[in-house]
Amino acid sequence: MENLGLLAPLVVLIPSIGAIINIFWGARLGEKWVGSIATIASALTFGVVVLLYVFMNYNYYQGVNVNPPVFESWINIPSAGLNIPWQQRVDSLSVTMMLIITGIGTLIHVYSIGYMHGDERYHRYFAFLNMFLAFMLVLVTANNYLVMFVGWEGVGLCSFLLIGFWFDRSGVAWRNSLAARKAFIMNRIGDFGVIMSMVLMFAVFGTLTYYEAGEVANPTYNEHLVEEIQHEAEAAEADLATGISEVTVGEVANAGEHTAAEPAPAEGQHAAPAEGEHETGPALPATSNDSIVYEDLGVFSRAQILSEQGGDVVVGPFTMPITTALTLITLFLLLGATGKSAQIPLFTWLPDAMAGPTPASALIHAATMVTAGVYIMVRSNVLFELTPTTMAVVALVGSATALVGGFIAMGQWDIKRVLAYSTVSQLGFMVAAVGVGAFGAAIFHLVTHAFFKALLFLASGSVIHGVEHGHHHVHEHGHDDEHDDHEEAFDPQDMRNMGGLRRRMPVTYFVYLIGTLALMGIFPLAGFWSKDEILADAWTAGLQDNNVIGYIVFGLLLVSAGFTAFYMWRQIVLVFHGKPRTEAAGHAPESAKMMLVPMLVLAFFSFFGGFMNTPRGVLGLEKIFGPHELTEWLESSVMRVHAGEFYLWIAILSLVVAIGMAIMANRIYARVPVFNRKRDPLEMMEATQQMWTMANARLYWDNFYDRIFVNPFRRTSAWLATELDDRFLHDWVHNKVLWNGFNAIAHFLSRDVDQKVVDGAVNGAGRVTRWGANTLRRSQSGYIRVYAITLLFGVVVVVLVLLLPLLQRG
Amino acid sequence: MVTQIEPYVMLSIVLFVLGVMGVLLRRNAILIFMSIELMLNAANLSLVAFASYWGQTSGQIFVFFVIAVAAAEVAVGLAMIVAIFRTRQSINVDDLHQMEG
Numbered sequence: 012m013e014n015l016g017l018l019a020p021l022v023v024l025i026p027s028i029g030a031i032i033n034i035f036w037g038a039r040l041g042e043k044w045v046g047s048i049a050t051i052a053s054a055l056t057f058g059v060v061v062l063l064y065v066f067m068n069y070n071y072y073q074g075v076n077v078n079p080p081v082f083e084s085w086i087n088i089p090s091a092g093l094n095i096p097w098q099q100r101v102d103s104l105s106v107t108m109m110l111i112i113t114g115i116g117t118l119i120h121v122y123s124i125g126y127m128h129g130d131e132r133y134h135r136y137f138a139f140l141n142m143f144l145a146f147m148l149v150l151v152t153a154n155n156y157l158v159m160f161v162g163w164e165g166v167g168l169c170s171f172l173l174i175g176f177w178f179d180r181s182g183v184a185w186r187n188s189l190a191a192r193k194a195f196i197m198n199r200i201g202d203f204g205v206i207m208s209m210v211l212m213f214a215v216f217g218t219l220t221y222y223e224a225g226e227v228a229n230p231t232y233n234e235h236l237v238e239e240i241q242h243e244a245e246a247a248e249a250d251l252a253t254g255i256s257e258v259t260v261g262e263v264a265n266a267g268e269h270t271a272a273e274p275a276p277a278e279g280q281h282a283a284p285a286e287g288e289h290e291t292g293p294a295l296p297a298t299s300n301d302s303i304v305y306e307d308l309g310v311f312s313r314a315q316i317l318s319e320q321g322g323d324v325v326v327g328p329f330t331m332p333i334t335t336a337l338t339l340i341t342l343f344l345l346l347g348a349t350g351k352s353a354q355i356p357l358f359t360w361l362p363d364a365m366a367g368p369t370p371a372s373a374l375i376h377a378a379t380m381v382t383a384g385v386y387i388m389v390r391s392n393v394l395f396e397l398t399p400t401t402m403a404v405v406a407l408v409g410s411a412t413a414l415v416g417g418f419i420a421m422g423q424w425d426i427k428r429v430l431a432y433s434t435v436s437q438l439g440f441m442v443a444a445v446g447v448g449a450f451g452a453a454i455f456h457l458v459t460h461a462f463f464k465a466l467l468f469l470a471s472g473s474v475i476h477g478v479e480h481g482h483h484h485v486h487e488h489g490h491d492d493e494h495d496d497h498e499e500a501f502d503p504q505d506m507r508n509m510g511g512l513r514r515r516m517p518v519t520y521f522v523y524l525i526g527t528l529a530l531m532g533i534f535p536l537a538g539f540w541s542k543d544e545i546l547a548d549a550w551t552a553g554l555q556d557n558n559v560i561g562y563i564v565f566g567l568l569l570v571s572a573g574f575t576a577f578y579m580w581r582q583i584v585l586v587f588h589g590k591p592r593t594e595a596a597g598h599a600p601e602s603a604k605m606m607l608v609p610m611l612v613l614a615f616f617s618f619f620g621g622f623m624n625t626p627r628g629v630l631g632l633e634k635i636f637g638p639h640e641l642t643e644w645l646e647s648s649v650m651r652v653h654a655g656e657f658y659l660w661i662a663i664l665s666l667v668v669a670i671g672m673a674i675m676a677n678r679i680y681a682r683v684p685v686f687n688r689k690r691d692p693l694e695m696m697e698a699t700q701q702m703w704t705m706a707n708a709r710l711y712w713d714n715f716y717d718r719i720f721v722n723p724f725r726r727t728s729a730w731l732a733t734e735l736d737d738r739f740l741h742d743w744v745h746n747k748v749l750w751n752g753f754n755a756i757a758h759f760l761s762r763d764v765d766q767k768v769v770d771g772a773v774n775g776a777g778r779v780t781r782w783g784a785n786t787l788r789r790s791q792s793g794y795i796r797v798y799a800i801t802l803l804f805g806v807v808v809v810v811l812v813l814l815l816p817l818l819q820r821g
Numbered sequence: 822m823v824t825q826i827e828p829y830v831m832l833s834i835v836l837f838v839l840g841v842m843g844v845l846l847r848r849n850a851i852l853i854f855m856s857i858e859l860m861l862n863a864a865n866l867s868l869v870a871f872a873s874y875w876g877q878t879s880g881q882i883f884v885f886f887v888i889a890v891a892a893a894e895v896a897v898g899l900a901m902i903v904a905i906f907r908t909r910q911s912i913n914v915d916d917l918h919q920m921e922g
Contacts, residue, residue: 793921795853795914799844 015066018059019099020079022109022148025056030141037134046124049137053120053144057113064106071236072647073296074102076154076224086157092217100154100221102228102648107454107641108151108386111461115378116144118609122469123370125605126476136176136368143169147379151386155220156209156310159387163205163351166380171195173371174364183366190363197360201350201384208343212310214326215336216317221390222309226300229650233298236647240295311393311650318397334398341394341401344387345408352384352438354412359713361435362419365427369472372427377434377468378461385441385457389450392651396448406446406549406560410567413439415710417574421581422691422706425504426471429582433530434464436571440545443564449548451642451652455624456545458641459537462620463529466613470523473606474586477516477599478503484598501595506582511591515599518607520587522614527583529617531576531669534662535632540621542572543662547626548655569668576669580676588681626657829870836863850902850912854895861891 029052037045067073082097120140127136146169150162175191178184213219227233300312308316314337323330331339348354353361364376375381388395388405395402416436423429437460444453482501502508513520529536532543546568553561591597601607624641625632633639639654646652679692693703708714823829836859843856865884872880906912 791921793918795917796845803841803845 013070015062016070016075016077016101018062018066019077019101019152021059022056022063022113022152023079023145025059026052026141026144026148028052030138030145033134033138033141037138040134042124042128042133045134045137046120049141050117050120050124052141053113053117056144056148057110057117060106060109060113063101064110067101067103067106071240071296072103072644073233074100074105074222074228074648076222077101093213095155095157095219097158098154098220099152099158101152102222103644103646104386104390104454104648105151107458107645108382109148111458112144112147112151112379115461115465115613116140116374118612119370119374119378119465119469122373122472122606122609123368125603126370126472127368132176136173136371139169139172139176140371140374143173143375143380147383150383154222155218156205156212157219159390160202160205160209163347163383163387164202166375166383167195167198167202167351170198170364170375170380173375174367176367176371187366190360190366194360194364197357198350201347201357204343204346204348204350205387208340208347211326211336211340211343215324215333215340216310216313218308218310218313220309221311223303223307225297226303226307226309226312227297228311228648229646230299231650232646233296237295237298311391314394314397337394338398338400341391341398342404344391344394345401345405348384348388348442349408350384351387352381352442353435354384354408354439354442355415358412358416358435359709359716362428362431362709365425365431369427369468369475372431373465373468373472376431377464381434381438382441382457382461385438385445385453388442388445389454389649392445392450392649395445396651402446402448403560404446406443406564409439409442409444409446410564410571411439412436413443413571414567414574415439415712417571417578419706419709419712420578421574422693422703422708423578424506424707425502426474426506426509426582426586427468427504429506429578430464430467430471433467433575433578436575437464437530439571440542440568443568444545444548447549447552447558447561447564448651449545449552449655450649451624451639451645452541452544452548452655454645454649455641456541458623459529459541459617459620462537462613463526463617466522466610466617467526467530469606469610469613470519470526473516473519473602473610474509474512474523474599475503476602476606477512477519478509478593478595481515481597481599482593482595484600485594501593503595506585508593509586509591509596510589510593511587512596512599513587515591515596516587516601518601519610522610523587524583525614525617527579529620531579531673532572532665533669534666535621537617537620539662539666540624540626542568543657543665544624544626544655546572546665547658547661550658550661551656569665572665573668573672576672577676580673581680584677584680626655628657629662823870823873826870826874830867833863833867833870836860836866848913848915850905850914853914854898854902858891858895861887 029049032048033040033045040048077099079097079099084094085097086093086095088094120137123136123140127133130136143166146162146165148162150159150166153159153162171191171194174194175188178188178191180187209219222228300308303312305313305316317324317333318337321333324333324336326336350357361376361381365372367376395405413436416432416434416439420429420432420436423432437456441453441456441460444450444456482503525536529538532539546565549561549565549568551561552558553565622632622636624639625636627633627638642652642654682692691703691707693699694707705711840856840858840860840863843859844853847853847856865887868880868884868887872878872884902912905917909916
């Protein structure tokens, strides 16, 4: 039991192995094996995560650090005081994320087996999907920002690969590639924020680790916990002392599990272990970090200590107050979150990301990856809570994004694009919740949103699949001649080509309806609870802390909730109600079982998922499901989490808004008989025409970016390419300066240096030798007389030399 | 026993100089040969004279060796002169300068 936490490395390892097998041998294995391997890898990971969940319950919800083997000192630079191990953190927050990622991931794997059937790069798709799971799990299990960043970049890569998965599909190849590139580049801007944040954090605090081993994440929570455990232990012992049978002990144990953990183990001072089954309990958790020195604390505790001390910190050449440093750190982190979680100003990549396969959109661009930004902000809740300025910015960014996303979604025709903007909007809800300090509500909405948005995407994939098949069906059955003109233009994702699918695809309609109602926030579906909690928390923030931001967020989010109901009901009406507007829609078949089952599972969770965090005082529901279960569970790892209050009037108000807007959408869209004119009724009405055009044009946001950033960038690139590179570098520098310069130097070297100096020296040596020889050979005359007289002179000279010393002496 | 060395040395010098002159000035190979012999004998004379003067026998013994070597040299030299005369019908050394460089 104690060692169950050590399984954590497996959650990264198993999907990695799946990805490696599929990428290298997938092409040879065939569809059946590829799909099975990937799905089994995902399901096994889910199993491991469930074990981790069990472990958390056993360990009093206390987070543990796990050091995977081999990576113990991942980055170690002693001279810089930098030692970053590849450490994993298993705590309630990361386990929540892991459950979502692997649970929904597994369902989407199953769905993909049906959806991707027949694709020529089937194995590659599943390899990418598994690789995504591995990186996402690296992201959420990391125990420091740098390891987290590895996952952060990895999921960005997988997102890029999957958006551009059909980079060669005829007709839309260029669009898909551009979308992938856009997503990647916009995420780079966010990554810049994360890197800056990490650099600042390391400069200020000297560490990037979340929590060191033995550190308590939330001391207040642990104090309550220990009290509770001791209390129960005493009660249990009292029962034992009075001779009540073991059955009662067992009952107490079960009751204990419900609130905290198993009843107090016998390691307390009160008595020796009485029962064998109690001996194996874990040690009681610590209740404070006071005994730990600064150097042994993680970044959050250090931030708290420094912030309490006040004073200045030195960051490189700058000296700034600690609050400024913290504000900078959190603002940069927010920039990273806006990139990954598609918030203003970096949200425009997410709608384009729908170019990828629909299940990938469901997993990556709705349920998991895009929530990474929210996750990292909740993870850094301590830092954010210390800086009110950033909190205000976060709240405004989130609620503005919710509003903008909801507004744009009302004017879109593409079924997936509507859902994409809806995702942007819902992510805005989560970020706004972070901004008003409702970290628990943010994670709650993250979880429920993962359920119903994944469901909606899968269902829309089913619709697209059906319409595509219907189109092929029509095409094959002899209508070729009439429809050839329309062949190119047919878009299976355009809602104008749908209608009346309710009868053709009843199961899809059913799950779509559940997803829609959950997203709209209709009681008692999942979305109702989470959205209501965010609204209530925003209101509470305004009311209790006198924070104007809270009211602003409340207002904006309420309007966005209205938008949500409107565009979702518009979608339901356009897709499923009325009569089929094309023959393709009229012949659309229901999808395969492989695709329906995951949707039904998700529909179940979309319906009941909200009960995991039931607030107090709603029809007595908390007695069945327990009050604020999720919040309490998160409390052990997220310091600033607190159970929100429930306002009946807010719940009713949001319900009224949602239902009212849905009815309005119904009146507008259901009454228009047929959409042959391809125009939206809102567009045809004088009063709303401008508004609809704005929404349809996505508020000109993309055009704005094109004009301000993309086009100048392209023009600059073009200028650099033609003027600087081609004309200046190539034509002038290369061809003129370098080419001619080289030629000149080469000529000089060959003609002057080589031919004159080198050759001259060599030839000169030869000539001198010949001249010397010619001169000397004359002395060899051949006449004996000459030799004899030379000899004589030689003798005379020798004799003189010998005699000279004698003569001088004499 | 020689008591006065000067006359011997003087005679030896005269003979040697005559030999040198002969070698340098004559053209006939036989005569050049004879002049060389003259120089050798001049040297022999001074050796013998000095040996007698100093009362040592080594110089006299040395002369024997010189005479023996000179005899061998004459034998070789005359043979060569005969061979040259047979081929060229002349023993004029000025004609014999094929070895010039």
